[in-house]
Amino acid sequence: MSEVVDAVQETPRVRTLVLEAEGWEGHRPGQHVDVRLTAEDGYQAERSYSIASAPGQRLALTIERLEEGEVSSYLVDEARDGDRFELRGPIGGYFVWDGGVGPLLLVGGGSGVVPLMSMVRHRAATGDETPVRLLYSSRSYEDVIYRAELDELAAHGDGFEVFHTLTRSQPEGWTGYARRIDEDMLREVAWPAGDEPRVFVCGATRFVDAAADGLLALGYAPTWIKTERFGATG
Amino acid sequence: MTIEERKLDGNAIGGVLFEIFGTEVTAATGVCGSCGAEGYVATLDVYADAPGIVARCRSCEAVMIRIVRADDRTWLDLSGTRTLQIG
Numbered sequence: 001m002s003e004v005v006d007a008v009q010e011t012p013r014v015r016t017l018v019l020e021a022e023g024w025e026g027h028r029p030g031q032h033v034d035v036r037l038t039a040e041d042g043y044q045a046e047r048s049y050s051i052a053s054a055p056g057q058r059l060a061l062t063i064e065r066l067e068e069g070e071v072s073s074y075l076v077d078e079a080r081d082g083d084r085f086e087l088r089g090p091i092g093g094y095f096v097w098d099g100g101v102g103p104l105l106l107v108g109g110g111s112g113v114v115p116l117m118s119m120v121r122h123r124a125a126t127g128d129e130t131p132v133r134l135l136y137s138s139r140s141y142e143d144v145i146y147r148a149e150l151d152e153l154a155a156h157g158d159g160f161e162v163f164h165t166l167t168r169s170q171p172e173g174w175t176g177y178a179r180r181i182d183e184d185m186l187r188e189v190a191w192p193a194g195d196e197p198r199v200f201v202c203g204a205t206r207f208v209d210a211a212a213d214g215l216l217a218l219g220y221a222p223t224w225i226k227t228e229r230f231g232a233t234g
Numbered sequence: 235m236t237i238e239e240r241k242l243d244g245n246a247i248g249g250v251l252f253e254i255f256g257t258e259v260t261a262a263t264g265v266c267g268s269c270g271a272e273g274y275v276a277t278l279d280v281y282a283d284a285p286g287i288v289a290r291c292r293s294c295e296a297v298m299i300r301i302v303r304a305d306d307r308t309w310l311d312l313s314g315t316r317t318l319q320i321g
Contacts, residue, residue, distance in 0.1 A: 032245070032248070033249075034249035046249075048246055048249065088249050088252075088253075089249065091248040091249045091252060091258070091260075092245055092248045092258070092260050092261075092276075093248075093258040093260055093261035094244075094245065094260040094261040094274050094275075094276035094277075095245050095260070095276060204239070205238060205239060205241050205242075206238070206239070226276075227243065227277070228243065228245045228276075229241065229242050229243045229245075229246075230242070230246075231240065231242050231246070231282070231283075
């Protein structure tokens with residue numbers, strides 16, 4: 001079982017829950033957990049959520065409220081301190097980055113940034129010097145999760161760079177990208193194929209396919225690219 | 235939602251597979267029983283919103299894994315998987 005001990009509203013549709021989990025033995029950046037909710041009549045619903053925190057930090061899940069999402073609507077709108085639910089994990093040994101290997105390209109769409117954030121936080125927490133570029137696609141400025149923290153980390157100038165694209169609306173004076181991720185954008189942001197970068201892409205299926213196809217067109221080897229798709233049921 | 239939008243990947247069934255095998259399986263490599271393609275379990279095409287879970291080969295789309303869970307039972311069909319290398 002796990003217990004909610006803190007919550008942070010990240011955007012209008014996204015919230016981070018900080019959890020105290022019984023018997024938790026730590027995780028690797030990129031891993032997720034399965035959350036299982038049980039109703040009074042015994043009905044159970046289970047969903048996967050990526051871990052946002054770095055290893056060693058308090059366990060945090062960042063959850064996006066999805067249309068008619070029976071689990072996400074509870075976690076984003078209802079869950080409060082002291083609430084308890086079942087947690088299974090940490091899960092995953094493929095979509096993980098423990099540091100050191102790079103240069104790293106992280107490509108996230110919407111809440112697909114969450115497991116990538118665990119990697120970015122791990123890098124910062126351990127003083128890892130791997131060059132990292134994050135290309136992050138959001139609908140609008142208000143929908144950018146971790147905006148202030150990403151700005152601050154990028155301002156350190158220690159080899160972490162962040163590139164935003166806003167696909168639906170942009171604030172006045174916006175200087176970042178303003179379209180869906182495409183090959184031209186990847187060519188400008190991604191490391192040259194000659195650097196043999198390692199890549200993690202996370203988002204909805206169409207986003208992941210577009211990013212992976214674009215990188216392959218730039219000469220990236222399929223083995224450099226690890227992807228994680230998330231679904232639209234929540 | 236289109237079939238394409240419903241498609242997940244093997245990362246999504248890491249928890250279920252952990253329950254069955256007692257170990258992490260998404261980084262295991264599987265060989266497709268139909269076309270012989272080898273790949274990480276994490277890269278399989280997964281449809282998890284059917285009555286059960288179906289994982290298909292990314293190369294030839296043949297079914298490699300089927301899982302159905304009901305109450306206290308789990309039913310696992312690996313007949314489409316030639317080999318699975320774990321660890």
